[in-house]
Amino acid sequence: MLAIAFLIFSITGQLGRTESRAIANFVRESITTSPDPSPDAPNSPLTTPRVHPLPFSLVQLDSSPNDDSSAYFAEIKPTPLGYLVWSQFPVRIYLDQPPDNLSISEQERFANWTKAAEQSIQEWQQYLPLMIVPLPESVDIEIRRSFPPQRSTRNPTTGVMEIPRAAAAQTRYQFYLQTPERRLAHRFTIYLSPNQTPEYTLATARHELGHALGIWGHSPLETDVMYFSQVRTPPPISPRDINTLRRIYQQPTQLGWPVEGK
Numbered sequence: 001m002l003a004i005a006f007l008i009f010s011i012t013g014q015l016g017r018t019e020s021r022a023i024a025n026f027v028r029e030s031i032t033t034s035p036d037p038s039p040d041a042p043n044s045p046l047t048t049p050r051v052h053p054l055p056f057s058l059v060q061l062d063s064s065p066n067d068d069s070s071a072y073f074a075e076i077k078p079t080p081l082g083y084l085v086w087s088q089f090p091v092r093i094y095l096d097q098p099p100d101n102l103s104i105s106e107q108e109r110f111a112n113w114t115k116a117a118e119q120s121i122q123e124w125q126q127y128l129p130l131m132i133v134p135l136p137e138s139v140d141i142e143i144r145r146s147f148p149p150q151r152s153t154r155n156p157t158t159g160v161m162e163i164p165r166a167a168a169a170q171t172r173y174q175f176y177l178q179t180p181e182r183r184l185a186h187r188f189t190i191y192l193s194p195n196q197t198p199e200y201t202l203a204t205a206r207h208e209l210g211h212a213l214g215i216w217g218h219s220p221l222e223t224d225v226m227y228f229s230q231v232r233t234p235p236p237i238s239p240r241d242i243n244t245l246r247r248i249y250q251q252p253t254q255l256g257w258p259v260e261g262k
């Protein structure tokens with residue numbers, strides 16, 4: 001029998017106005033779906049990692065030298081199933097919808113949040129086919145208008161449970177088995193704070209969407225969208241961001257391929 005390990009990882013970015021460093025925070029949950037799992041199954045490949053065809057939108061771009069100055073590929077971490085590459089397009093994105101009972105001013109703030117999130121999608125859409133869908137069922141990326149889930153930790157010295165300072169956003173992914181093809185698949189949830197200015201909501205959405213499109217790491221340069229900290233003047237998507245994205249999409253992954261065996 002096959003044991004599928006469901007792994008949830010997250011990168012928590014503390015994207016404050018000050019120079020606060022992002023924290024890489026890994027949450028791991030293992031759920032066994034099989035009644036008699038073989039003990040080594042989660043560690044052995046579920047399928048052979050293979051490269052998907054490069055999306056046309058990335059083929060079209062001028063190729064640039066694959067050196068460290070044109071990309072930050074070395075900073076990108078593969079997951080246990082390989083790089084977080086999408087292989088079925090368009091990638092389906094659901095945006096949180098406003099509840100019915102909002103006041104006029106709350107409606108306006110919600111609309112500003114939606115506009116910023118939509119703009120970040122439009123910006124990345126030049127490089128990968130994306131589509132906003134009206135219902136949250138079977139989407140690839142869900143963007144929620146909410147604070148990241150707080151995880152309290154026990155202070156080892158005082159024994160007191162402490163709630164970490166609120167972050168502006170969090171992106172996490174989950175693996176699942178797509179039926180009936182039995183393909184290994186992934187799904188992202190982005191928590192995007194309702195409490196930022198439209199400019200910072202856009203900058204944060206742009207950054208978190210970069211993670212969800214496969215850039216699972218941070219750039220060391222503040223001129224890149226995927227820089228680990230929020231900056232005073234948020235940059236647009238840079239050639240280095242795109243070169244890194246393209247290198248990621250040229251890597252082998254188990255995601256998007258059917259599991260082998262029964």
Ligand SMILES: [Zn+2]
Nearest residue numbers: 011013022207
């Ligand atoms: Zn980040």
